[in-house]
Amino acid sequence: KAGVTQTPRYLIKTRGQQVTLSCSPISGHRSVSWYQQTPGQGLQFLFEYFSETQRNKGNFPGRFSGRQFSNSRSEMNVSTLELGDSALYLCASSLAGGGNSPLHFGNGTRLTVT
């Protein structure tokens, strides 16, 4: 069974630009969550999507947005990039997101903002 796939693996962008990251969950998984990992703040929850609806949102500015498609694939968009957005962005999927099963994480997209 294929794992969670994130593309691209690496991105370099300039301040002010926008970026879109993609995540394909494990087949059959309907919940997709996004996390940001930085050395300073650690792992922080961005948002979760289930059946194309945002079910939960972390404490990030509105520049961070996402969506989920009918095939459960998800995209995350960051507009007006800032230097502080440089991070590893991890996508995770689970069957239903109910908390009783672990999240399965992808390999992440490492975003560098210059």
Add this chain to the structure above:
Amino acid sequence: ELKVEQNPLFLSMQEGKNYTIYCNYSTTSDRLYWYRQDPGKSLESLFVLLSNGAVKQEGRLMASLDTKARLSTLHITAAVHDLSATYFCAENTGTASKLTFGTGTRLQVTL
């Protein structure tokens, strides 16, 4: 505000030794997770602890949960070099997949 604290933050131990990583959390959650992360890699699920008193073991790692004390432990028995990684605990308090992660414990096992 949800808070998850791990200690120690860094642990250097010799092969063959035993040690315990502690994870304190701030809510009444009865679900606690442990993950492992190798440098430059993603997070790998180790354990899901779903109730008070839960104990799970896999190889040289054993995790337990005490919801009354809001404490989870990850015990390492007879450490080997392959266990070198960063270990995270995380709690979940809702129906969604929103995890609050601890700061992580970087484990270095030396020969």
